[in-house]
Amino acid sequence: MVFSSLxxxxxxxxxxxxxxxxxxxRFRNPLLFLASLVFYAWGEPVYILIxxxxxxxxFCCGLLVGxxxxLGRDRAARLFVAVSVVGNLGLLVTFKYADFLAHSLGDLIGLPIPAPGLALPIGISFYTFQTMSYTLDVYRxxxxxxxxxxxxxAYVALFPQLIAGPIVRYHEIAEDLDHRRESMELAAxxxxxLVIGLSKKVLVANSIGYAWDQVKALDPxxxxxxxxxxxxxxxxxxxYxxxxxxxxxxxxLGNLFGFRFPENFRYPYSATSITDFWRRWHITLxxxxxxxxxxxxxxxxxxxxxxxxxxxxxxxxTGLWHGASWNFLFWGLYYALFLVIEKFLFREAISRWPPFLGRAxxxxxxxxxxxxxxxxxxxGIAGYLASMAGFGGGGFGRAGLWDDRTRYLLGSFGVLLALAALGASGTPARWLRRLAASRLPSDGAPSLHPVPVAGLKTGGMAPGFLPVLAEAVGLVLLFLLATAFLVDASYNPFLYFRF
Amino acid sequence: MFRHAAAVFVALVLSLLAVLNVLQADRSFSEHENRYLQEFPAFSLERLVSGTFGREFDQYIQDQFPFRDRWIALKTLAERAAGRRDNGRIYFGRDGFLLVMDPESDPDRLARNSEALRQLLATLMTRHPGLSASILLVPTAPEVRPDLLPPHAPVPSPEFVAESVRSLLGCETPGAVGPGSCSVVDLLSALRTAAAGPDAPSLYYRTDHHWTTAGAFEAYRAWARAAGIQPSERDDFEIRPVSDRFFGTTWSSAHVLSLPPDRIDAWTAPWQDGLEIRVQDGPWGPGSLYHPEFLGKKDQYAYFLGGNQASVDIRTGAGTGRTLLLIRDSYANSVVPFLVRHFDRLLVLDPRHLNVPVDRYLDGLPDFEPTDFLFLARASSFGRNSEFGRLAGGAGS
Structure with a gap:
């Protein structure tokens, strides 16, 4: 099952x-476990076994490590850690990387190696990392x-973060798991x-993704x-x-059940360097x-x-985690290159750049x-990059710059693109926070990342009537619109099936 | 509590819709979308384990969601407000025209379909020397009237299919296909000419992908000129509206809130009466080219010829001594009333609905002696649908 469905x-x-x-x-954790199994099994009844x-x-390795x-037997503890790591990576390699390894090895030695051709179980890259973190945390x-x-x-299968993160390390949630206190404040x-996330996915990502699909279908x-x-x-x-x-x-969703998960994104497109970008993008990974x-x-x-x-x-x-093929390895190394340059060569220079230059x-x-x-x-990669550089075949005149399709797509999606850019910059969230300074930094902004739990302590203050009303209207409108977009979900992809 | 008004309202809306979703009765068919909706899926352990039950249940919730049509209209409204000029299926064109977004043709498929058509023609010309064959590849509304499209809308080249077929068949070269004449009619130019000018009639429906009766008439005249037949004039017909509440297929895909319906005209003439008609394997009997019973239904275009029958055999009192074999899709259904004037017998076949390839089907009719052949189908479909491979048994898919 996915969140963005009726x-x-x-x-x-x-x-x-x-x-x-x-x-x-005392029945709440078992109930969450059961609900999560139903959630997962809905689309993939068999893979739930994995x-x-x-x-x-x-669970066993953790007990044995502990x-x-x-007993002070560190070698035994290390052995059980190894069992966990080997077991989890074994699952991951079998179900995610076996075909890739078989093909690559086959190409290397020039012989066809039969690939098992197993379907990738959804979320396997997320939950194996989580279960491993438990054994490792116990060991450490x-x-x-x-x-x-x-x-x-309940921790492993917890449906809110089961199939697309955030990756919650065990020690971050251990306290909440056994001693959480649900509250109206947190649930609200x-x-x-939830509504903001849903709107980001359904109203912005799906719509703009449709535009990308139009371009991707052409000769890159x-x-x-x-x-x-x-x-x-x-x-x-x-x-994004x-x-x-x-x-x-x-x-x-975690908040609804009293959990506090770590933040996963912090306006990554306003990062001032690549080092900064990776502190803001998929933070938990x-x-x-x-x-x-x-x-x-x-x-x-x-x-x-x-x-x-x-x-x-x-x-x-990191590259390979995103998918079992060479391009992801390349993608990871591409970032390594910029990180190395930033760390070893331009550490000083970059910090002195004006922020807009760093952002650009x-x-x-x-x-x-x-x-x-x-x-x-x-x-595809080389062709698309060549097109971006102006070698798309249209020459360097106007024909090479744009065509009818470009103008049509810009006309159709220009407004959405501008709104998306504005939302991704974090500016609306800042405006709204200032507007409703007396209360929670939460609102109908298309993009609002951190609702820091510390920010929840607004108990004593009386919020103004108008900000509350505006927020209620905005949020309900977004929710209704998102529902409308889900009823006619002709385009509602799940992007993380390769992760 | 007041501070959390936003969350409370969202929760209320959600609960209300969730409860309504359970309480309301299921629908089995959507008139609006013209398709069957998913009903509560059958349950079995096997279907559960395979995931089929889960997927169908997902679709069930989606299809049976309360006020489904109105949600979809809201989505369209929001998208158009944000600048969208299409919804992935339909262009929202000028003057209230809803225009199908045709994908590019598939050159392989087009080549295979053309080969099937060529084989069928070759077979027919061998059996019936002197056969006069015409091919009408029907352009769609945005191809005839590109001015109706939103500015800069990317569309496939409108000439591509007809020109490919022309060169693949090679039938303009005498004797290339067989002992007979054959031509791929330039329907696009004919319709563009007819659509030009301030007083030009509307050749296509606004809310349906088909052509209007006026459009069908212009296509008929283009065919007649190419086939060397003296065509009827507009004044030969009594033109009367038979429906002014027609919401067609593009309307169903567009989900717009308010748009005036289309009007369907019937062009009648005395020679359209007194026909003997046989539908598929049924008996011969007096029949009509018009089926008013469909005017009360969703698919009102089926008023013409009763929809896409696999085979309709028509005997007329024309007394011309000519027999037509018409291979067609639905665009021909409104052309047939014009054609009946020129033939004693018309055999109308739909290759998509016959259960054998067309040439095999004709093998079963040894006494059928066509003098004329007409292939009439939407060009963009011929450019990518595998069903046209069924024109000849040995070819195509």
Whole structure:
């Protein structure tokens, strides 16, 4: 099931929330676990077994690691950590990378190696990373052993973040898992966040994604310059509004059940450098790799050579995490290149740039980077980049600049593109926050990321009547519009099936 | 509580719709969208495990959502307000015209369809030397009237299909296909000429992809000129509206709130009476080219010839000594009333609905001796639909 469906919003969600609040506290985690299994199994009834295997594996490994540590037997603890890591990566490799490895190896030795051709279970890259984090956290002493299988199952399968993140590391949620307190305050913030995330996904991402589909369907090497740039811009906004909208919905849904998930996006397109971009884009993935790969490898503290190696390893893995094919590896290395340049060569210079220059540079790098992300074949990547550079075949006159399709698409999607750009900059959210300074920084803005939990402490203040009314009207309108767009969901893709 | 008015209102709206969704009765057919809606899916363990039940249930909720048509209209409204000039299926054209967005043709498919057509023609000309064959590839409204499209709307080249077929068939070269004459009529130019000028009639419906009776008449005249037949004049007909509440297929895909309906005209003449008609395997009997019973239904265009029958055999009192084999799609249904004047017998076949290829079907009619052949179908369909491979048994898909 996906959040952006009528089935989820109007059947699954009200039933789950209703049962959840009717249930006594000790039944709430088991209930969430059960609901999450139904949520996952809806589209993929069989693949639920893989998730249960991963859950069982780490539940046991966590127990054994905890016991070994308590007995002071570090080697045994390390063994069980290894079992968890090998087991989870084994699942991931089998179901996600087997075909890729078989094809690549086959090409290398010149013999066809049979590929198993397994379908990728949705969300496997998210939940294997989460279950692993538990065993690792227990080993590192960052979290206590979870003795209740149903509670642990609720953590792994928790439907709000199951299929598209954020990736919640166990120690971040351990407290909430057993001792959370649901509140009106938190639930209301959750509803707001849910509506905003839903609108980002359904109203902005799906619409602008349709524009990108029009461009993507053409020969990538034969586009007029403006069309090529328009296309990749449309994709950049599609994936940002889609992905961050999903995260907003996840965080909002978590709030509804009393959970506080980490933020996943912080206006990444206003980053002033690539280093900054990756602190703002898919934050929980970056954090996961930093915590469990980069730092254990020695991070930046083991000399420049090891530092460079660690960066390359992490970014190759980050690239491959996004999909099992060469273009994603290339995409990861592309970012490694800019990060290395920023860290080793221009560290000082970049910090002295005026912010607008940094923003322009970072956005340009990211925009070009989406090309090898979206096209899997070298031909498509090279062709599209050539079109962007003006070698799309139309020459350097007006014919090479734009054609009728360009003008038509710009006319059809220009307003949406401008609104998306404005929303992604974070400016409307800042305006609205200033407007309703007396109260929560939450509103009908098309893009609003952080609703910091600290910001929820507005208890004593009396909000003005007009801001409350405006917010209510805005939010209800957005929700109705999103519903209308879902009823006629002729274009409602799920972008993370390759993750 | 007041501080959370926004969240409370959203929750109320959501709950209300969720409850309505459960309470309201299911519909099985959407008149508006002209399609069957998903009803509560059948349950079995097998369907559950395979995921079929889940997918159908998802569709069920989507199709049966309360006020479905009005939500979709709201979406269209919002999209158009934001500057969209199409909805992915339909261009919102000038003067209230809803125009189909035709995808590019598929050159492979077009080549295979043309080959099937060429084989059928070759077979027919061998059997019936002297056959006079015409091919009418029907352009769509935006091809005839590009001025109706939103500015800069990208459309496939309107000449592409007809010109490809012309060169693939090679039938302008005498004897190339067989012992007979054959021509691919330049229908696009003929219709463009007819549509030009301030007093020109509307050749296409605004809310349907078909041509109007006036459009069908112009196509008939273009065919007659090419076939060397003296065509009827406009004054030969009594023209009267039979429906002024026609909302066609493009209207169903467009979901616009307010748009005036189309009018359907019938052009009648005495020679259209007293016909003997046989539909598919039914008996011969007196029949009509017009089917008023469809005027009360959604698909009012089926008023002409009763829709897309696989085979309609017509005997007239024309006394011209000529017999027509008409291979067609629905565009021909409103042309047939003009054609009946010139033939003693017309066999009208739809290759998409026959259960055997056209040449095999004709093998079963040894006493059928056509003197004329007409292929009439929408050009863009011929450029990409596999069903036209069924023109000849050995060719196509």
């Amino acid at each position: 089935l989820f919003l109007y059947v699954f969600l009200p039933l789950t929330v209703g049962l959840y609040y009717l249930a006594p506290r 998730m249960v295997v991963s859950t069982l594996l780490d 016991r070994s540590r308590a 002493g960052d979290a206590r052993v979870q003795g209740n299988f149903l509670s642990f199952g 913030a959750g509803v707001r966040r 090497g034969g586009l007029p310059v403006l069309l090529a740039w328009f296309g990749i811009l449309a994709f950049a906004f599609q994936i 509004f889609d992905f961050s909208g999903y995260s907003d919905m996840a965080i909002g 970056g954090t996961w790799f930093r915590e469990y790969v980069y730092i254990p490898l020695g991070g930046s503290r083991a000399g420049p050579v090891r530092h460079l190696r660690n960066l390359l390893v992490v970014w190759m893995l 540079y970072a956005f340009l790098v990211v925009l070009v980077g989406w090309v090898p992300f979206e096209f899997t074949a070298v031909r």
